[in-house]
Amino acid sequence: MRQLAEMAAAGGVGQKAGVALAATGLVLTVTVPTAAGQAPQTAPAMEIAQQQPEVTASTDAVVAFSRASVGSTVDPDGRLRHMLESESAGRITPTEAHHALGAPLDSIDPSSPFGSRVSPLTGVAEFHRGQDFVAQCGAAVKAAAGGTVTFAGWHPYGGGNRVVVDHGNGLETTYNHLASFSVSVGQKVDRGSLIALSGTSGASTGCHLHFEVMVNGEVVDPTGWL
Template identity: 40%
Template sequence: MSKVKYYYDSETLSYRKIEKKKGRKLGIFVLSLLGMLLSGFLLLVVYLNLPGVETPREKAMKRELANMELQYTLLNRKMDQAESVLNDLAERDNSLYRVYFEANPIPEEQRKAGFGGINRYKDLEGFNNSNLIVNAHKRLDILTKQIVVQSKSLDEIAQLAEEKEKLLAAIPAIQPVNNEDLTRMASGFGFRTDPFTKALKKHWGMDFTAPRGTPVYASGDGKVTRADNTASGYGNHIRIDHGYGYESLYAHLYKFNVRNGQKVKRGDLIGFVGSTGRSEAPHLHYEVFKDGDRINPINFYYGNLSPKEFAELLKTSQQENQSLD
């Protein structure tokens, strides 16, 4: 049952029914709605401007940003470690490896050169943390380039080491006749008395006296270029080309154990001591050539002589006695 409201009319001295005006409810509703909207807007403004108050989305974004900064910090630390290791390797490469193998050191500016020309990091610019991201990319790119330079350098060192190993194997580095097989070291490199003319003459090799048939060994790796008796004075002789400008000659042999064109290794049996050609007694005449010039073989016996044996051989080779050829 709806309530009917009245009011007292003093003019007529009677009660009159209060009539509801049309649109009143609508006006009240509109005013209420506006009030709520205004109150909500004011509360939102206050909420957004209060210090320390964050929305859930802001909190999530801040967590993501903090995690990203942490990851970039860890990445920079790893790059610091990688740069330190690479710098140590570059130092050893320049001051040790490349010096040992007689290669020019790689300049520092070549190892750590940047990237010129176009801006490689344009797509990373324009953000709040662009500097952090761009710097990380730059360091990583430079580090990658340093690794490539160092890798190529190590490839070169490996190739030089392989060549060095071949060179060391090729150099005539052992005495061609074993010490226990020697009667004596008859004559060394230098001016000696010729056994036939008795005149002082340059002796271009070393004479090792030994019984006929004593084994003769290759003093280094190489290829036999001659095994014949057609050279004047040498009789049966062998020439070995060791490469790198080195050549060795073994003369007055009794017989051969190799043929022309055969590849030999250091220590291989190549022939036997004899007295063929211009020779006074059984012995091996041994010569060493470098770039076509005869050099003193005494400098090439470090491969199978002790320091004491070498000192005795050196002393004997310097005596100005008579050669055997």
């Protein structure tokens, strides 16, 4: 240290060298340990550690704020996209999920709910994997949010003509018992765009729309997302 200072003084730039050393923290590292052993070293280290969570918290606050500022009335798809960019669909809270998806039909009239029920076909208890909505045969079925079609075809386990839209990061919606569909696998769809016409194909007792929401491959109650 002294050597450095002497060298700097000899070069006629003593003051400048001192400022530069202080700025890099080199001066503090050299003087503190000789004065009071290890304590002065650990104290600043703890201060830094304690400051870290504060920085993280304020970053979270900014993210939460910008989420809210995107606004559901202005751009609901932008809001959903933003949520899915920052976290997996499985981590989205019920409050965030509420209204995140748009209605798959122009007129929403819930019939058979998601969950345990007695099958209208077999009379046996079953787990109803989606939410049924009243729909005339041939009613327009619309994408609940923007995404990519990952399935458009016949569902061998009762769904009949079925379309699946992947919204990204673990969130999917499915549309079942369709009379017909007008999308193909790989196609990008916008929220509200026409993807199919309702019907009664597959295991169905009459025209209606069986709508599913899947989070990381597991069905959840669609009403929590509408």
